[in-house]
Amino acid sequence: MSEFQTVFGSLNDYTKGELKIINDDPKHYVFSNIFDVASKSKPYEKVVVAINLEYVIEAVRAEGVSDWYAVAHDEFAIVMDGEVRIDLVKLDNPNAVAPADKQGAVKVKGEPVGKKMGHIVCKRGHQALLPAGAAYRFTATKTGVMMMQTVLGDLSVQKWAEICYK
Amino acid sequence: MSAAANVLVNASAPSNETGYRTFTLGSFKISRDEYFVHVTWPAKGQQMKHIMSADAFLRAMMRDVAWGFFYGWVNFDGMVGTRNKYGQVEFYAGRYAPAYHDRGLDLVETFDTPLIMATFKAILEDFTNKGFDPFAAPDETGSSWVGKKNGSNTEAIDRQRQACKRMPGLPGDAELRTDSNGYPVNRAFADVVQDAPEVHAEAGFENDVHAMNLFAYLSRSDVTWNPSVTSVCGRSLCCPTTEEYILPIKHGNDRVEWFVQLSDEIEWEVEDKLTGLPRAKAIMKAGDVAAMPANIRHQGFSKKRSMLLVWENATPELPEMYESGKLQPYPVNF
Incomplete structure (x- = not known):
């Protein structure tokens, strides 16, 4: 048994940290907690928790089966809690779904048309590539939380005042 | 000479x-x-x-x-x-x-x-x-x-910083860390699960369907306070790192930088970039996300080796945009 205990968070067991202001505005630190955000989110709502120009990190509550999404650029998902299956389809006509200049994820209308690429099952700490030109769908076999590295898109939700220290 | x-x-x-x-x-x-x-x-x-x-x-x-x-x-x-x-x-x-x-x-x-x-x-x-x-x-x-x-x-002192082009483990990209390539699990992360994601790729898509255990990868880091790059989305770089004791420098930002605390806890002291006068303390626990504004310097203290994801935007024009005032030093207004 290790003398060290590594502490990860989860939907059911997390402690939000503290921000102690000496001479500044707490809003400047945009301080939130991914598990706290996901605990109040709708399934697969893409809540922006970090933004740097057009790039974002989103906190996503993984619960049940998601819609199909597609992206024109790579995205990455890190499972922070729970277990998530990711199904991938190589779109026959990706431009018709997510044009090359489209940023962020878009919802696919109906079932994606293309070849099945395969699927991945991720548990806590696992990171998956969601490749450009593919459609993907999440199935949470256990409700959990994902962190998405992507670009600000039509589905991204910004609600800073609700999630951050003020 | x-x-x-x-x-x-x-x-x-x-x-x-x-x-x-x-x-x-x-x-x-x-x-x-x-x-x-x-x-x-x-x-x-x-x-x-x-x-x-x-x-x-x-x-x-x-x-x-x-x-x-x-x-x-x-x-x-x-x-x-x-x-x-x-x-x-x-x-x-x-x-x-x-x-x-x-x-x-x-x-x-x-x-x-x-x-x-x-x-x-x-x-x-x-x-x-x-x-x-x-x-x-x-x-x-x-x-x-x-x-x-x-x-x-x-x-x-000649170690190379490990930076992937897209994601470690993909063909032609940075290697995953294993015992056999010289990256045993660090003593402080002996309890971190080393399982691998299930990857089921159809024929012809073996190089596109890809996942890794990021926490296991980090548990095998042989350095402290030295970010590697583990995913690249345009100019958005996820640069996770493992932290123990004190960040040996005070990093003064020329752009907004973000931290996502993946495990354990780090206490950050934040000072004015130019004067060093104290501005804030951020005590970050697992799951916390915080911005480090472009006009501060910061130093972290981690009592137990922890996992921190440093998220950077590598857009080359950013320092000039902040320096000239085109961008405010904070990422959002709310």
């Missing part, structure tokens, strides 16, 4: 007393003795002098070299450090210590990056004794930094 990659490093002969060389970089002189590193510079007709514990100096300089002078300012402490001008690098003493700067007792000199990099590497090689690893936590590397010149540790 010694030549490194066609750059002349100005170094003295080894001291008869300590065995260490004295290095000259512009008007600065950098030397060490059994315990301390000394930086001297001329100002107002006198020779100014700054002293640092040699282990703290080596840990700071090691990060500066490994990060290629990083984004913005790398303060070794409140007195000396570097500012990356991307192609050139400023080395300063007292510039961001108002008591010195306001009285004209500071000095800033600008060097072409290859010269200052070669000089720093030569200093690291000379000042690092056998058995001391500036990347390691104090508990792992002990006190072999103390004393007169005693060998070197080239293997430790």
Whole structure:
């Protein structure tokens, strides 16, 4: 048994940290907690928790089966809690779904048309590539939380005042 | 003088007393003795002098070299450090210590990056004794930094920062960390699950359907406070790192930087970038996300080795956009 205990968070067991202001505005630190955000989110709502120009990190509550999404650029998902299956389809006509200049994820209308690429099952700490030109769908076999590295898109939700220290 | 990659490093002969060389970089002189590193510079007709514990100096300089002078300012402490001008690098003493700067007792000199990099590497090689690893936590590397010149540790200081092009484990990209390629699980992460994601790729898509255990990858990091790159989305870089003890530098931002605490806890002290006056403390626990604004400097304290995801935007125009006021130093208004 290790003398060290590594502490990860989860939907059911997390402690939000503290921000102690000496001479500044707490809003400047945009301080939130991914598990706290996901605990109040709708399934697969893409809540922006970090933004740097057009790039974002989103906190996503993984619960049940998601819609199909597609992206024109790579995205990455890190499972922070729970277990998530990711199904991938190589779109026959990706431009018709997510044009090359489209940023962020878009919802696919109906079932994606293309070849099945395969699927991945991720548990806590696992990171998956969601490749450009593919459609993907999440199935949470256990409700959990994902962190998405992507670009600000039509589905991204910004609600800073609700999630951050003020 | 010694030549490194066609750059002349100005170094003295080894001291008869300590065995260490004295290095000259512009008007600065950098030397060490059994315990301390000394930086001297001329100002107002006198020779100014700054002293640092040699282990703290080596840990700071090691990060500066490994990060290629990083984004913005790398303060070794409140007195000396570097500012990356991307192609050139400023080395300063007292510039961001108002008591010195306001009285004209500071000095800033600008060097072409290859010269200052070669000089720093030569200093690291000379000042690092056998058995001391500036990347390691104090508990792992002990006190072999103390004393007169005693060998070197080239293997430790020549480590390359691990940066993927897209994601580690993809064909042609950075390798995953395993026992067999020299990355055993760190003692502080012995309890981190080492399972792998289930990857079921259809024929023809073996190179596109890809996943890794990021937490396991991090648990095998052999360095502290030295981000690797584990995913690239345009110019958005996820740069996770493992942190133990004290960030050896105070990083002054030239752009907004974000932290996502993946495990355990780090306490951050945030100061004004120019004056060093305290502005805030952020105590980040697993799942916390916080921005480090573009006008601050920060230093982290991690009592147990922890996993931190540093998220950077590598857009080259960003420093100018913040410097000119085109962008406010904070990421959002709400």
